Amino acid sequence: QVQLVESGGGLVQAGGSLRLSCAISGPTFSWYDMxxxxxxxxxxxxxxxxxxxxxxxxxxxxxxKGRFTISRDTAKKLVLLQMSxxxxxxxxVYYCACASRGGGTAVGRYAYWGQGxxxxxxx
Numbered sequence: 001q002v003q004l005v006e007s008g009g010g011l012v013q014a015g016g017s018l019r020l021s022c023a024i025s026g027p028t029f030s031w032y033d034m035x036x037x038x039x040x041x042x043x044x045x046x047x048x049x050x051x052x053x054x055x056x057x058x059x060x061x062x063x064x065k066g067r068f069t070i071s072r073d074t075a076k077k078l079v080l081l082q083m084s085x086x087x088x089x090x091x092x093v094y095y096c097a098c099a100s101r102g103g104g105t106a107v108g109r110y111a112y113w114g115q116g117x118x119x120x121x122x123x
Contacts, residue, residue, distance in 0.1 A: 017082070019080060022079040022106055031053070092118075
């Protein structure tokens with residue numbers, strides 16, 4: 001059973017930076033995909049970024065390209081999301097998620113989720 005715990009959220013001014021961490025417990029396999037999603041009040045959960053566990057291949061949602069960077073530390077079993085040039089529109093609860101295979105950008109393909117961490121960007 002995979003368990004995910006996010007940390008690093010908080011309040012930041014527009015233009016600032018935050019780094020989110022996702023600690024993974026339980027088995028990790030080379031075919032896993034890891035992702036970050038976010039959900040703002042009244043909106044659907046949306047894909048932010050993803051990374052393959054084995055090769056470290058990355059993907060990004062259009063709204064965060066060039067501002068966010070995802071990475072993973074396989075030894076420490078961490079997935080990191082470095083967020084820069086933050087905007088008020090980035091305000092949301094950010095979730096770490098794990099797909100056993102082929103996660104991509106679809107919420108429904110991820111079987112394991114963390115509890116979320118709040119990110120608030122003030123203008």
